[in-house]
Amino acid sequence: MTVTKSRRRGAQLEQAILDAAWDELREVGYARLTMEAVAARAGTSKPVIYRRWGGRAELVLAAWFRNLPVEPETPDTGTLRGDLRTLFDRIARRADSMMNEMVAGVMGEAFRHPEVAALLGERLANPAPLTEAVRTIVDKAVSRAELPPVELPHRVRRLPLDLIRNESMTCGAPVTEETVASLVDDVYVPLLHGLAALQRDG
Numbered sequence: 001m002t003v004t005k006s007r008r009r010g011a012q013l014e015q016a017i018l019d020a021a022w023d024e025l026r027e028v029g030y031a032r033l034t035m036e037a038v039a040a041r042a043g044t045s046k047p048v049i050y051r052r053w054g055g056r057a058e059l060v061l062a063a064w065f066r067n068l069p070v071e072p073e074t075p076d077t078g079t080l081r082g083d084l085r086t087l088f089d090r091i092a093r094r095a096d097s098m099m100n101e102m103v104a105g106v107m108g109e110a111f112r113h114p115e116v117a118a119l120l121g122e123r124l125a126n127p128a129p130l131t132e133a134v135r136t137i138v139d140k141a142v143s144r145a146e147l148p149p150v151e152l153p154h155r156v157r158r159l160p161l162d163l164i165r166n167e168s169m170t171c172g173a174p175v176t177e178e179t180v181a182s183l184v185d186d187v188y189v190p191l192l193h194g195l196a197a198l199q200r201d202g
Contacts, residue, residue: 013044013048014052015066016042016043016044017038017039017042017044017048017049017052017059018059018062018063018066019042019063020038020039020041020042021033021038021042021059021060021062021063022063022064022066023041024037024038024041025060025063025064030060030105030106031105033056033060034056035049035050035056035059038059054115055109056109057105057106057109057119058119060105060106061106061119074087074132074133074136074137075087075090075133075137076140079141079144079146080137080138080140080141080144080146080147080189080192081184081185081189083137083140083141084137084160084184084188084189085180085181085184087130087133087134087137087160088160088163088164088180088183088184088188089177089180091130091160091161091164092164092167092168092174092175092179092180130157130158130160130161131154131157131158134152134156134157134158134160135152135157138150138152138192147192147193147196148193148196148197148200149196149199149200150192150195150196150199151199152195156191156192156195159188159191160183160188163183163187163188164180164183167179167183
């Protein structure tokens with residue numbers, strides 16, 4: 001079906017392009033996504049898209065991060081493990097197979113194009129809502145005396161995302177509740193206690 005082009009500008013046009021890229025990605029996957037198809041779906045032209053994004057990987061990353069669901073509140077179950085399991089489970093629900101294929105495709109382009117590698121690294125290294133949620137969860141645990149006072153390096157705050165992404169991409173299947181529980185109980189909570197002990201004794 002041909003989409004009639006319209007005189008949209010600014011944020012309205014950008015949203016239409018990102019929505020089109022997201023819909024195309026979900027329908028055909030990263031490998032088969034083309035800028036021509038995105039332009040047709042958005043009712044615009046390839047030059048308009050290229051004025052905003054340098055290529056397919058940049059466009060797809062922008063669409064991905066625009067469409068990531070944002071949880072309105074930090075988990076508050078009353079316990080450190082409960083809060084972390086809820087947070088890890090939220091991350092796991094987002095790491096579906098389409099995201100794995102997309103990230104793998106973008107990473108392939110990153111090896112060939114340094115600018116894509118830089119953009120991918122920036123996007124994955126700074127998941128601000130997640131890192132703030134981790135900080136809040138840990139601060140509450142400290143206030144409840146579940147955890148000694150601890151300073152969280154940035155890599156520790158983003159580690160829940162790294163752990164879930166690694167499990168999802170390595171196994172190629174949805175992350176189970178059992179895996180979430182293991183990541184929290186066997187990896188992340190012991191890490192927090194160990195880090196607190198090192199900081200106290202250091």
